Amino acid sequence: MTTPPLQLDSIATHAGREGLAEQGVHVPSIDLSTTNPVPDLDASGLSYETMAGGGRPVPGGGSVYARLWNPTVARFEDGLAALEGTAEAVAFSSGMAAMTAVILAAKSEHSGRHVVAVRPLYGGTDHLLGSPLLDVETTYCAPSEVADAVRPDTCLVVVETPANPTLELVDIAAITAAAGSAPVVVDNTFATPVLQNPARFGAALVLHSATKFIGGHGDAIAGVVATSTPWAEALRRVRAITGSLLHPMGGYLLHRGLATLPLRVRAGQASADKLVGWASDHPAISQVLYPGLPECDPAGLVGRQMRGPGAMFALRLTGGYAAAAHLVSSVRLFEHAVSLGGVTSLISHPASLTHRPVPADARPDAGVVRLSIGLEDVEDLRADLEQALRAR
Numbered sequence: 001m002t003t004p005p006l007q008l009d010s011i012a013t014h015a016g017r018e019g020l021a022e023q024g025v026h027v028p029s030i031d032l033s034t035t036n037p038v039p040d041l042d043a044s045g046l047s048y049e050t051m052a053g054g055g056r057p058v059p060g061g062g063s064v065y066a067r068l069w070n071p072t073v074a075r076f077e078d079g080l081a082a083l084e085g086t087a088e089a090v091a092f093s094s095g096m097a098a099m100t101a102v103i104l105a106a107k108s109e110h111s112g113r114h115v116v117a118v119r120p121l122y123g124g125t126d127h128l129l130g131s132p133l134l135d136v137e138t139t140y141c142a143p144s145e146v147a148d149a150v151r152p153d154t155c156l157v158v159v160e161t162p163a164n165p166t167l168e169l170v171d172i173a174a175i176t177a178a179a180g181s182a183p184v185v186v187d188n189t190f191a192t193p194v195l196q197n198p199a200r201f202g203a204a205l206v207l208h209s210a211t212k213f214i215g216g217h218g219d220a221i222a223g224v225v226a227t228s229t230p231w232a233e234a235l236r237r238v239r240a241i242t243g244s245l246l247h248p249m250g251g252y253l254l255h256r257g258l259a260t261l262p263l264r265v266r267a268g269q270a271s272a273d274k275l276v277g278w279a280s281d282h283p284a285i286s287q288v289l290y291p292g293l294p295e296c297d298p299a300g301l302v303g304r305q306m307r308g309p310g311a312m313f314a315l316r317l318t319g320g321y322a323a324a325a326h327l328v329s330s331v332r333l334f335e336h337a338v339s340l341g342g343v344t345s346l347i348s349h350p351a352s353l354t355h356r357p358v359p360a361d362a363r364p365d366a367g368v369v370r371l372s373i374g375l376e377d378v379e380d381l382r383a384d385l386e387q388a389l390r391a392r
């Protein structure tokens, strides 16, 4: 008898929890050991070598040292991989550590140092690609120009959809086709695996700042990359060598976050959708940027690539920078803070903060504010925005 594949909500609540009953526990333990007893010198030596090369611990050899392997983090990784529909996932100390590892792994796997990137991107990703730290040469282009921008020495194509902060959508299948043999990494932070699985459309690597929706409570910084086994091995090699580890406490919190991820994303999305309807008629707002609006999704990607428009939107204010600055400092229930994807709603001004490292000609315009919708009552959120827009 075959069991039917589980639906998303069941995967979210159960994946990565295998074998708990045998251990006599209901929730995973937090394994804080930095080192582990060596059961057998030869077997442990082999295990060490396998893990340093990106593999999993060898039975009988143990996991030796926590820079190589941690079972609490591995459970979170298994859960996330199941949600993204990939063979594996590899967690890192932050979203930027994850992006750094992806670039280093791509360079070492593909011998070239050329990267093609589609803007807009998260400001930190832009900053990393533009800095000399990783010694990459980056060509920025529009989605339609990717095929022309890719060269024989292109080791990676970087896209983000919906993009931070203006929620532009990119057709992932079109990008992976245009990239040819160059691997594509999709930053899936805004959509989460609840709304979009980029690996289905050919992305080799699916990256999340797990700090955002995946953790969901604003108390753990982390990154994670969902991918194939060969890429996971390359990423674990980078992680073992550079030490960009996720702490087991973070791994535990993020795994716990997965269980409520579908509920949180859908609830935030339902409220975002209502607030967008209200904002579209407001005289102080000249444009609403939200994947659920037909004008923001000319290619019809919501429904085809995304299962819903998400819990993030941006507003362009008629009054430009002054009005944006006034709005973010006048809210009471929304919190004026960077970051996103938590249980409480946040509002931020990307041009001043998260996108400050981006060159001026590519920076979001100063009249744009970005909103992340949490779990408050939507009427209270609407009233807060109303009073903040009115306040003088």
Ligand SMILES: *Cc1c(COP(=O)(O)O)cnc(C)c1O
Residues within 6 Å of the ligand: 094, 095, 096, 097, 122, 124, 125, 160, 164, 187, 189, 190, 208, 209, 210, 211, 212, 221, 222, 223
């Ligand atoms: C926050 C963010 C990142 C960076 O993640 P950190 O966990 O802050 O390092 C990358 N991409 C997107 C889209 C983000 O919002």
